[in-house]
Amino acid sequence: MSRAVSIGDIELDVEIFTEPFACELTQCCGACCTIPGCYGAPLQDSELPVIEELLPRILPLLSPQAHKVIAERGFAERDPTGEWVTATVNDRECVFALVEEGIAYCAFHRLWSAGESAFPKPLSCHLFPIRQMPSGRLFYERYHECAPAAEQGRRTNTTVYRAVRDALRRVYGSAWIASADRMEMSIIGTDQQCQS
Secondary structure, X not given: OOOEEEEOOEXXXXXXXXXXXXXXXXXXXXXXXXXXXXXXXXXXXXXXXXXXXXXXXXXXXXXXHHHHHHHHHOOEEEOOOOOEEEOEEOOOEXXXXXXXXXXXXXXXXXXXXXOOOOOOXXXXXXXXXXXXXXXOOEEEOXXXXXXHHHHHXXXXXXXXXXXXXXXXXXXXXXXXXXXXXXXXXXXXXXXXXXXX
16 A cells, blocks of 8 residues: 555545546446446445436436346445445446447436536546545555556546546535645646646
């Protein structure tokens, strides 16, 4: 595990500021939405009613298989630790994944991008590849499926932090982001200008 820094009362691995990462859907094909395993993306309790309210707009976008899962099991279920997660189709893709021409997209993100929703996607998905330990510490979780994102990050000079900065703002607010920007500059130097 890499060394950590603190911003306010939030502890983060330094790798979040130093490791390259920029999603490259044409290469990974949305692997984060289709990771094999019987449990989907972690959900916060507060997200459940938001998703429930969005279901009438989301359902027309989903596959027949996703409709069947939602009808039989619901859109969310508890994992072995008791936490809410999205249901999955065939123990693989999230029920909210839209697979088009072999690439998985998020149905929530589709609505949000079209201006039809204020909910961009579940927070755990928005923060990906950052995960949170039970202690609260944030860390960069590596997946071999995301190797193209690391390559794209190197090409575009984009770090994990820059890739998920909007999601971090969603969680911690603008003042925290301003502090994180300063922390980023102290870690990587002044070679990279902060973007708004």
